[in-house]
Amino acid sequence: MHRILASIALASVGLSAAHADTPDPQDWDAVVEAARGQTVYWHAWGGDPRINAFIDSVGDELQDRYAITLEHVRLADTADAVTRVITERQAGRDSGGAVDVIWINGANFASMKEQGLLFGPFAEDLPNWPLVDTEANPAVLVDFTLPVEGFGSPWAMFQMVFEYDSAAVADPPRSLDALRRWIADNPGRFTYPQPPDFLGTSFLKQALYGVLDDPSILLEPIGEDYDTVTAPLWEFLDEITPNLWRQGRAYPANEPALGQLLADGEVDIGFSFNPGRASAAIADGELQDTVRTLVFEEGTLANSSYLSIPYNAANTEAALVLANLILDPEIQARAQDPDVLGFQTVLGMHLLDDTDRARFEALELGIATLPPEEMGTGLLEPHPDWMTRIAEDWAARYGTSQ
Numbered sequence: 001m002h003r004i005l006a007s008i009a010l011a012s013v014g015l016s017a018a019h020a021d022t023p024d025p026q027d028w029d030a031v032v033e034a035a036r037g038q039t040v041y042w043h044a045w046g047g048d049p050r051i052n053a054f055i056d057s058v059g060d061e062l063q064d065r066y067a068i069t070l071e072h073v074r075l076a077d078t079a080d081a082v083t084r085v086i087t088e089r090q091a092g093r094d095s096g097g098a099v100d101v102i103w104i105n106g107a108n109f110a111s112m113k114e115q116g117l118l119f120g121p122f123a124e125d126l127p128n129w130p131l132v133d134t135e136a137n138p139a140v141l142v143d144f145t146l147p148v149e150g151f152g153s154p155w156a157m158f159q160m161v162f163e164y165d166s167a168a169v170a171d172p173p174r175s176l177d178a179l180r181r182w183i184a185d186n187p188g189r190f191t192y193p194q195p196p197d198f199l200g201t202s203f204l205k206q207a208l209y210g211v212l213d214d215p216s217i218l219l220e221p222i223g224e225d226y227d228t229v230t231a232p233l234w235e236f237l238d239e240i241t242p243n244l245w246r247q248g249r250a251y252p253a254n255e256p257a258l259g260q261l262l263a264d265g266e267v268d269i270g271f272s273f274n275p276g277r278a279s280a281a282i283a284d285g286e287l288q289d290t291v292r293t294l295v296f297e298e299g300t301l302a303n304s305s306y307l308s309i310p311y312n313a314a315n316t317e318a319a320l321v322l323a324n325l326i327l328d329p330e331i332q333a334r335a336q337d338p339d340v341l342g343f344q345t346v347l348g349m350h351l352l353d354d355t356d357r358a359r360f361e362a363l364e365l366g367i368a369t370l371p372p373e374e375m376g377t378g379l380l381e382p383h384p385d386w387m388t389r390i391a392e393d394w395a396a397r398y399g400t401s402q
Contacts, residue, residue, distance in 0.1 A: 022316050025125040031317050032066060039069040040318035042307075043081035044103035046074020047254055050280060054341050057334070061325060068318045073099075077196075078108045085117050085310045097312035100319045104152065104308045106144045106198075107384035112308065113151055119309040119316060121150025126320070128327035129153075133348025139304040140346050144381040145219050152306030153323040156335060157344035158273040159378050160206060160300040161370065163259075167290040168268045174297050176210030180240060182269075187243040189268045193258055194251035194399070196391040199273065204390050205382055206301050208233045218382035222389055230390065234397065241398065248398065263287050273301075275375065276342015279366020283339050292368050295376040302378030304346065329356035338366035 059070030081102045088097050140154035164172045173179040183190050193200035209215045211232035241248035252258045262270040281287035309319045335343045
């Protein structure tokens, strides 16, 4: 994932030619008219029932407002959708593609942007874009150190929080070093999803932040000093692995599986990229009401999720309408409701009118959700190179025992 600047220029030339007949998002009435009757295929992770239900509700809104049908193509891994687009291009299918929209960020976004596989730029031309708070949430413009440049429309902010059962953990660890000691003192009561799962690899990145004297190196592509830089990470993992759940011989598959271990009392500390997940699970009766959340004193990883449109999407107009609809304050407030998802909005409260602002002010964040002023420092996501490489190296070092 190098040569980013050159690839961006190549992408711009290729996409302008491929979509010469596509309605301009600045001519929104034409986009909406062309989108009526289309079916938009949204490729998004399908591993969480709440997210699936939310996407269904967005589909209902699309149908009611714009006569657009939404089909949620449920993914186990976002890379599956990326691979589909790559395969179509190799086969010469430069229009009428099977993927209309992808929920994306990180290495997958970087790969598609580098290879010229994304339609755009479009995000900053959407009618609801002026409601996005780019000053308070700079991550909506820079994804894992790479400028988004309008090739993805942000729709949710995320920050890692650690979830713990306060009935079992009176003094929870609030730093990586404290977690290291806690794991040693409480064998079998902590684990993380198995990389290359996104959340599992995110734990590795969070740990890498914690073991480095100067983590700013993570904001650059991997260099020749990779082995030296990552050595403290492997030392940390070598130390904690024997004291993990099942002695590190097995790992949960993903975030829901980790959450289930916490719900079942098999572990006392879990974590999530959704600060409202625990409150939502408590409200649904899926998690004990003694669970609370915290962030590390040194900060935790934060990022934004985007909707991106492949260069060869069959229903580009409907995809644009979906990207704009999901920025509607009513939809954003629904997503932030812990009874629905608990996601953090990308909108700025000062940019909303009184009615829309009141939607957010009326939300009860839930007993386990930290208020915004207690969320601490959001650490910038490392360059995508790091996520890919440390996941591969983790598998080589620890995956053979699975």
